[in-house]
Amino acid sequence: MTAPDFLRLAEARRADLDMTKLALTEKAGIGRVTYDRLSNPATRPQMATIVRIADALGIDRQEAVRTAGLLNPSTPVELAEQRAHAAIAEVLQRRLSDVEPDVLARVALEMGEIMQAVASQLFQQAKPKP
CATH class of the missing domain: 1.10.260.40 (lambda repressor-like DNA-binding domains)
Incomplete structure (x- = not known):
């Protein structure tokens, strides 16, 4: 597919x-x-x-x-990306259950800056310890 x-x-x-x-x-x-x-x-x-x-x-x-052919990731990064997308969607839906789905979707579209900060924090944690 x-x-x-x-x-x-x-x-x-x-x-x-x-x-x-x-x-x-x-x-x-x-x-x-x-x-x-x-x-x-x-x-x-x-x-x-x-x-x-x-x-x-x-x-x-x-x-x-x-x-769309997205269920079978071909690399570990793609698999992790799929799992992260699913986890974020689940958390947003659970923690913000009182927010209408269309509003929640619009908020998710604006999350670029938030996710950049999260990525930066994760990269810091992944740096080798001296």
């Missing part, structure tokens, strides 16, 4: 919903270029992008991720 496989699934669902591409990308909170890149077989989309599109179209997240 590849990004174009997911794009075919998404396009079929979009047609069923009679939704324009612009309406979909706005609802998913992604750029149109990002969506169009899914047509390239060499593209390895971010899981968050696939999940946002799936949510916007009412596609099951597991099906979307599997169809």
Whole structure:
């Protein structure tokens, strides 16, 4: 399974919903270029992008991720990335259960600076001890 496989699934669902591409990308909170890149077989989309599109179209997240070819990571880094994404999503949903899912998704999109600080802290912890 590849990004174009997911794009075919998404396009079929979009047609069923009679939704324009612009309406979909706005609802998913992604750029149109990002969506169009899914047509390239060499593209390895971010899981968050696939999940946002799936949510916007009412596609099951597991099906979307599997169809996009993201369930079988090929490197330890990709596996760790998948596990980290899942853990962060779970923690946000559990700890902020009173926040609407669409608001929570928007907050998650803005977490770049927070995650950079977390990464910096983790790198400091990973430095060899003298």
